[in-house]
């Protein structure tokens with residue numbers, strides 16, 4: 001078990017790395033994944049997101065600690081534990097974010113990470129499937145990941161959201177992924193021919209065909225092996241057996257924003273006091289490991305509708321049967337489209353220098369069952385949701401014990417800055433104005449309690465504390481920066497003070513980006529692979 005590179009985690013970042021590092025045929029690569037196969041019906045079918053959301057066979061199903069800023073509520077944190085990682089259970093929205101998000105990475109100390117370097121990498125990642133006015137579908141670009149315009153398959157109700165935006169004079173755009181995205185449009189999704197196109201489909205499977213990449217499933221990496229300040233392998237467990245694998249060149253941790261800092265801490269890299277309190281020998285005292293956690297919180301309101309929505313088609317057995325049949329025969333219809341259908345970036349105030357809110361409008365509504373799981377309403381309904389793009393609160397991930405099988409503690413520390421509390425109120429006002437447009441009022445039979453229309457600022461903040469929830473974008477827990485005092489990684493994603501060890505995934509972001517973070521995570525991984533190959537060439541020249 002000796003390889004050039006060992007990648008921990010076959011998620012969004014790990015799959016991209018496996019592909020890019022194996023392309024020139026020179027490297028042998030081991031990818032170690034705690035979860036199992038992604039060959040599951042509800043992973044492949046775009047609408048299946050609701051089923052994998054809490055399925056323990058593919059999901060770590062974490063809970064955060066009681067969050068003081070959210071009235072001590074305990075948030076549910078799904079994370080993919082399966083080949084493809086969270087990219088196999090996510091909602092498939094393809095959103096690159098805004099140019100300034102990446103320029104801000106450079107300002108935060110990650111030299112060389114800015115929009116000019118990120119933009120061409122985004123282009124290399126994807127190919128776009130677009131349907132023109134003539135109804136014909138064209139493919140643009142040659143990247144492995146397919147991003148599709150599914151407008152034609154979306155529920156007719158989704159047009160109501162665009163009408164409402166027009167009434168507010170909000171901009172409409174065809175391209176939420178332009179250089180300066182602003183305005184509402186229909187979301188683009190990582191779907192190919194009606195089937196989820198996950199990071200595993202786009203990157204890992206082609207890499208496996210090259211023969212130099214090996215994947216271990218159901219293998220939990222328990223510890224990084226570090227000798228004389230250099231990582232040289234990992235210890236992992238399959239069932240009751242503990243084994244090791246060695247890396248000749250590097251170990252790359254891509255276990256995601258929750259598990260990457262956990263693994264570093266278990267391996268003796270982290271805040272020294274924390275490690276000692278769990279009896280772990282300190283290999284590197286890096287106080288920022290686990291700190292810096294950021295996430296998006298959204299305020300969501302559900303409404304009962306006067307017109308049919310997806311609920312009418314999918315909440316009853318006959319509708320489900322017909323939709324299932326249509327899907328099996330044609331790969332089209334309501335099962336072929338993720339539930340996030342319309343949204344985009346909007347300014348909450350005229351004075352905002354950049355769009356500062358992301359909007360989601362879905363032609364579907366849910367109720368929470370006694371067991372906490374969402375269930376689609378039987379009557380027509382829809383959802384309006386707004387999230388501040390760039391929260392400034394930062395939380396923390398810490399190990400709960402020295403046992404790798406114990407879930408780490410997640411402390412989001414939401415709304416801990418005044419800027420975030422102000423943004424929560426502005427997000428709520430934006431939602432209220434959308435709900436108050438003539439079109440949305442016309443299609444609303446009743447708001448599902450509570451009614452946001454008459455709330456004052458204080459009530460809106462309280463409503464946000466009582467009802468907002470994560471939209472599953474944790475990041476920045478092993479962030480890049482220019483010094484060990486403010487970061488975990490340097491600008492080439494190398495762990496400060498430990499040789500041959502990098503962290504490449506959503507935890508490496510210096511700051512959260514404005515939108516959904518799967519696209520930025522995969523961009524980061526593709527550029528990281530370029531840096532790793534460059535460094536390998538440089539060290540070969542010097543030996």
Ligand SMILES: Cc1cc2nc3c(=O)[nH]c(=O)nc-3n(C[C@H](O)[C@H](O)[C@H](O)COP(=O)(O)OP(=O)(O)OC[C@H]3O[C@@H](n4cnc5c(N)ncnc54)[C@H](O)[C@@H]3O)c2cc1C
Nearest residue numbers: 009011012013034085086090091092093221256506516518
């Ligand atoms: C429910 C949900 C919906 C989302 N919807 C969207 C969306 O619509 N659009 C969007 O852009 N983003 C979305 N996201 C976010 C996005 O999918 C993630 O941010 C992204 O996939 C993170 O990639 P990653 O590589 O950092 O981690 P992951 O993809 O989570 O990969 C980490 C992998 O490492 C494995 N692992 C962890 N610890 C170990 C260990 N010790 N040993 C071995 N393996 C280990 C995990 O099992 C996992 O497979 C969503 C996320 C969730 C959970």
